[in-house]
Amino acid sequence: MAGIYIHIPFCKQACFYCDFHFSTNMVIKNEMVEAIRKEIELQQDYLGGELIESIYFGGGTPSVLEESHLKLILNSLKKHNNISSEAEITFEANPDDITPDKLSMLFQNGINRLSVGIQSFDEDVLKWMNRAHNSKEAFKCLEWIKESEFNNFSLDLIYGIPISTHETWERDLKTLVDFQPPHISSYCLTIEPDTVFGRWQQKGKLNEASEDYASEQFYHLSEYLLKSDYKHYEVSNFAKKGFHSKHNSSYWQQKPYLGIGPSAHSYDGKNRQFNISNNAKYLKALEKNEIPAEMDILTxxxxxxxxxxxxxxxxxxxxxxxxxxxxxxxxxxxxxxxxxxxxxxxxxxxxxxxxxxxxxxxxxxxxxxxxxxxxx
Missing domain, CATH: 1.10.10 (Arc Repressor Mutant, subunit A)
Structure with missing residues (x-):
């Protein structure tokens, strides 16, 4: 069993905490999709014909893709890989990109799991993080998901936010659990150097939340979700029975996986491979039928x-x-x-x-x- 990760390196705007590889320049979106398809073809032997049990569209923001782009990528994946008929196919999305039509389109094209970056329901916190969506859009997208054909979806929340309070965190948890998502991922805010928050911190304009403050919210998160019938199956992940993430679990279980797209990582069971984190160089390499990756031989x-x-x-x-x-x-x-x-x-x-x-x-x-x- 193996998995495939597809990195879509585009976002509408930069969240101030994010250090993942992405660009807000979407002019090259069509070219990038073609390059991704080419890499899928060139990498078709990487997993040695293993049965693919999970596919994960991450980024960046995959929900900026149009239906034509999604169809092209999925067709290439099916053509060059042995994909299980029961494969978990996850698609990351931002609340502001979700509409009833978008949900229907994704489901009809074989996406069977969503991962939605809510992060917070608090308007001030969302603005402070420079999220592309607002609180109203967060609520609306959840209502649409509940009314859609998707019964498997995950919602993200961030804790340890220095401008927030325990009361805000309590409200976020209660609001989230009221919607009963099958899966919840929650991460502590970390300040990375090459981000807006990192630069603010270097200039003395921002301090991380204290360890005690973040710890208290972590403990409350785990206890609250445990009482709400979620299993705390990984440090940052919680699931109702039968809804753990197959894809993320494969990472923790040392299963092989193929990463496609700029900055994507791969693991064949013994060694790792890292794609270049540069859109222009990635496109140029694939034009030459070259895989823009470095190998890390593991001892x-x-x-x-x-x-x-x-x-x-x-x-x-x-x-x-x-x-x-x-x-x-x-x-x-x-x-x-x-x-x-x-x-x-x-x-x-x-x-x-x-x-x-x-x-x-x-x-x-x-x-x-x-x-x-x-x-x-």
Whole structure:
């Protein structure tokens, strides 16, 4: 089983926190779609004929695509890949791009899961983040989704916003849960250097929310959604029974995937590949039938570190037996003092062959994983 990610590198405007690769210049949209189709053709052997169980349109903002663009990309995917008849096909969208006609078009073309970037229902917060939609559009798009043929969709929220309050966060959670989305993703706002917020921070115009403030909102998020019948199956992801994201789960389970489009990453099970994060250079390379990517040959230590990083973020946790059998690494033997310290600090538990982080530990997941990393 494998997955395919399609990066659509266009947005109407730049959110002040976003450091993903995108451009607001959509003049080259047609050319980009053709380049993506060409890369799909050139990369058709990358996954070795594996059955494709998930396709994910991300970005950027895929919802800026027209129906003709979507049809062309999907036709190329079907022509050059072995796609399961039950594949999860996710399409990211912004609330301001969603209309009843758009939803109908996506569903009729085979999209069976939506991922919508709500981020907040608070008007002041949306303006501060420079989101393209407003609060009214957020509510309206959810009403349309509930009335549509889509029964599988995910909504995003951001917490740890310095201009916000716990009361605002409580309202956002209640509003979201009232709509009963099958899946919820929620991320802490981080200030990245090469963003508007990053530049504000460098000039002393913006400070990140305190760790305590963000932690309190994370704990409340998890507890609130647990009471609302959501499973906290990954640090930033929550789902009703049967609605976890197949695509994102494949990343955490070390399954191979192919990334198409500028800045997209690929993983064949042993090595990684990174496409260039430049639209013009990407187009130029594909015109020459060249794949604009660099290969990262992973050592055994790299693979162990990556597995630790991804698995510890999930509710399943790190499979100690997998590390022994597949990567010849005995985690308990090599990190016994560290793990015993975490257990005594209530950061993790050992359950059978799995090392699992507690809610307290998940808040520090990336830091804890890095403490176990092997040095090449």
């Amino acid at each position: 055994t230590e790299d693979r162990i570190n990556e597995y630790l990083m991804t698995s510890l973020r999930t509710s399943v946790g790190c499979n100690i037996q997998y590390l022994k059998n597949e990567l010849n690494y005995d985690l308990i033997k090599n990190a016994k003092p560290q793990i015993e310290q975490w257990i005594s600090s209530e950061l993790c538990i050992l359950e059978g062959h799995h090392l699992k982080l507690t809610l307290k530990g998940r808040l520090l997941a990336d830091k804890l994983a890095s403490d176990l990393f092997l040095v090449n």
